[in-house]
Amino acid sequence: MPFTANRQFKKSPRMFVAARDMHYTTADGRQVMDGTAGLWCVNAGHARPKIVEAIARQAAELDYAPAFQMGHPKAFELANRIVDIAPEGLDHVLFTNSGSESVETALKVALAYHRAKGEGSRFRLIGRERGYHGVNFGGISVGGIVPNRKMFGTLLTGVDHLPHTHDLARNAFSRGEPQHGVELADELERIVALHDASTIAAVIVEPVAGSTGVLIPPPGYLQRLREITRKHGILLIFDEVITGYGRLGTPFAADYFGVTPDIMVTAKGLTNGVIPMGAVLVSSEIHDAFMTGPEHLIEFFHGYTYSGNPIASAAGVATLETYKDEGLLTRGAELARTWEDALHSLKGEPHVIDIRNIGLVGAIELEPIAGAPTKRAFSAFLKAYEAGYLIRTTGDIIALSPPLIVTESQIGELIDAVRTALRSVE
Ligand SMILES: Cc1ncc(COP(=O)(O)O)c(CNc2cccc(C(=O)O)c2)c1O
Numbered sequence: 043m044p045f046t047a048n049r050q051f052k053k054s055p056r057m058f059v060a061a062r063d064m065h066y067t068t069a070d071g072r073q074v075m076d077g078t079a080g081l082w083c084v085n086a087g088h089a090r091p092k093i094v095e096a097i098a099r100q101a102a103e104l105d106y107a108p109a110f111q112m113g114h115p116k117a118f119e120l121a122n123r124i125v126d127i128a129p130e131g132l133d134h135v136l137f138t139n140s141g142s143e144s145v146e147t148a149l150k151v152a153l154a155y156h157r158a159k160g161e162g163s164r165f166r167l168i169g170r171e172r173g174y175h176g177v178n179f180g181g182i183s184v185g186g187i188v189p190n191r192k193m194f195g196t197l198l199t200g201v202d203h204l205p206h207t208h209d210l211a212r213n214a215f216s217r218g219e220p221q222h223g224v225e226l227a228d229e230l231e232r233i234v235a236l237h238d239a240s241t242i243a244a245v246i247v248e249p250v251a252g253s254t255g256v257l258i259p260p261p262g263y264l265q266r267l268r269e270i271t272r273k274h275g276i277l278l279i280f281d282e283v284i285t286g287y288g289r290l291g292t293p294f295a296a297d298y299f300g301v302t303p304d305i306m307v308t309a310k311g312l313t314n315g316v317i318p319m320g321a322v323l324v325s326s327e328i329h330d331a332f333m334t335g336p337e338h339l340i341e342f343f344h345g346y347t348y349s350g351n352p353i354a355s356a357a358g359v360a361t362l363e364t365y366k367d368e369g370l371l372t373r374g375a376e377l378a379r380t381w382e383d384a385l386h387s388l389k390g391e392p393h394v395i396d397i398r399n400i401g402l403v404g405a406i407e408l409e410p411i412a413g414a415p416t417k418r419a420f421s422a423f424l425k426a427y428e429a430g431y432l433i434r435t436t437g438d439i440i441a442l443s444p445p446l447i448v449t450e451s452q453i454g455e456l457i458d459a460v461r462t463a464l465r466s467v468e
Contacts, residue, residue: 047420056427061088064445064452066432074427077456078434079445082252082284083315086364087445093314096360100353109137109349117350120358124312124321127362127371129296132306132323137350141283141309142176144320145246148305149180150344151324152244152277158331161275164243167198168233168276171206174253175246175281175307184246187254202233204247208257210407214396215389217382219261227266239274244305249295252284255439256398256405264301277304277328283320287311288365288446290401291375298401304328314361319354370446374402380450384457385442391464393418404442406460411468418467425463431456433463 043051058074060067064087066074079085086093100116107114121135136151138144149167156164169175169184176182182191183198186206191197205226213220234242249264251257271278280303285295288311292298296306305328309320332341348354365371374381378401385404386397396407411418419435426433433456434441440460444452 063087063089064448073430075431075444075452075456075459077426077432077442077444077459079443080315081310081434082289082443083310085288085311085446086314086361086368086370087447090314090360090364092364092367093316093357093360096356097317097353100356104352107352109345109347109351113350114352114355116352116355116359120350120355120362121321123359123362124308124323127293128306128323129294129302131302131325133326134324134329136322136324136345137355138309138320138322139318139346139348139351139354140176140320141281141307142178142181143346144283144307144309144322145175145181145184145281146178147320147322147344148246148279148281148307149184149244151305151322151328151342152279154342155277155328155331156243158334161240163240164276166200166202166237166242168202168204168230168242168245170204170247170251172208172251172254172257173203173206173246173248173281174251175248176283200241202237204233204245205229206251206254206257207259207263208255210396213260215386216258216398217386218400219258220398221260223260224262224266226260227263227270230267230270234270234274234276239276242274242276244277244279245271246279246281246307248281248284249299249301250285250290250400250403252403252441252443253436255407255436256400256403256441258398258400259299264299268301268303271304279303279305279307281307283307283309284403284443285401287361288371288374289403289443291372291378292401293371312361313354313357314364316361317351317354317357318348319351319358321358365446368447373446377402377448377450377453381453384453387457388461388464391461393464393467402444402446402448406440406442406464408438408440408464410438421467422460422463425466426459429459429462431459431463433460 057069058066171186212222286308
């Protein structure tokens with residue numbers, strides 16, 4: 043099983059057999075509140091009728107159409123709807139099947155774009171420490187989570203990393219954006235000075251680093267990365283697999299921070315997690331750079347059997363309709379203060395050394411048990427699950443990201459369950 047303690051799971055399996063709105067049903071009939079929107083992806087809540095019906099209808103009408111040299115209307119409809127809610131200027135969509143594939147696609151587009159523009163010397167990709175960009179070779183190369191990298195050999199060459207922005211000493215218990223650390227963006231100038239801009243294709247960051255435990259950028263940090271990358275002709279890639287589609291209370295993190303990247307990576311919330319799908323958005327400048335040469339030739343040698351899959355496209359269209367019908371792309375902003383106050387009420391609970399929040403994302407960082415890193419958070423996860431609440435842990439950090447349909451009282455319930463779990467673990 044992926045990213046799972048397999049032996050522990052096999053000793054006491056944790057199986058969901060059904061789900062609806064905010065809750066899962068376990069194999070033994072218990073209701074479990076979904077405090078993590080599945081894996082940060084079920085933004086509209088579970089088993090939403092419009093999405094269910096769209097999938098069934100599509101499966102019966104056009105189940106599969108070849109993705110290469112052939113098309114079908116639903117994929118183009120979805121692409122247009124994504125562009126409609128995306129930041130201004132990101133006008134073209136490449137479909138994939140996951141966040142990891144979206145990352146690989148974005149990295150390849152960046153490298154190929156510079157080559158198309160006659161700057162093939164730009165081969166370097168810059169990631170960031172503690173970054174998570176999925177599990178394919180490109181993503182773990184630019185990523186910065188050590189266990190995801192150390193087992194897999196040399197990885198991509200020509201990769202460098204920005205420092206992460208976590209600063210417990212200066213920013214602990216910040217509400218929203220932490221005040222300190224904007225100067226860390228200037229480290230990009232050092233990296234450029236070391237390698238020379240002529241060798242650098244792109245910088246990729248998560249606007250808010252999710253998997254590593256919710257690291258929120260200081261005010262101005264992303265703007266600074268935008269300025270430096272633009273100055274040196276380096277493409278800026280935002281990996282919005284988690285932050286996209288309403289998670290921060292705005293359609294995308296690019297809207298929240300007022301910074302538009304050259305390439306935006308998305309997946310997860312695109313189809314409410316129900317059908318694997320990703321979408322990479324690029325500017326017309328990037329798209330048009332490939333549209334040269336004889337028109338009978340393929341312009342970009344990349345893509346997947348299931349790219350723009352009809353049923354995934356139908357799920358995506360129905361998902362975006364559901365977000366729009368229920369105002370879910372901005373509901374997180376309405377709940378953000380309630381969420382923030384509830385989360386920070388955990389300050390002073392046993393072992394809590396930091397609390398972080400933005401939009402409808404939260405993190406509670408725990409003091410690790412000496413000699414047994416991750417054990418304390420994992421114990422809290424098990425306690426919460428037994429009490430009927432699903433939370434995520436990464437290292438000794440509890441991460442929370444409920445579906446965007448969560449109510450204020452459910453927020454209170456969820457946080458109280460975390461409080462109880464914290465009081466019962468060693
Ligand atoms: C920023 C980012 N980029 C790429 C991926 C990869 O997406 P796929 O898994 O669909 O290939 C992700 C996925 N992020 C992810 C996936 C599963 C669990 C957790 C967690 O933090 O618990 C996070 C992600 O968060």
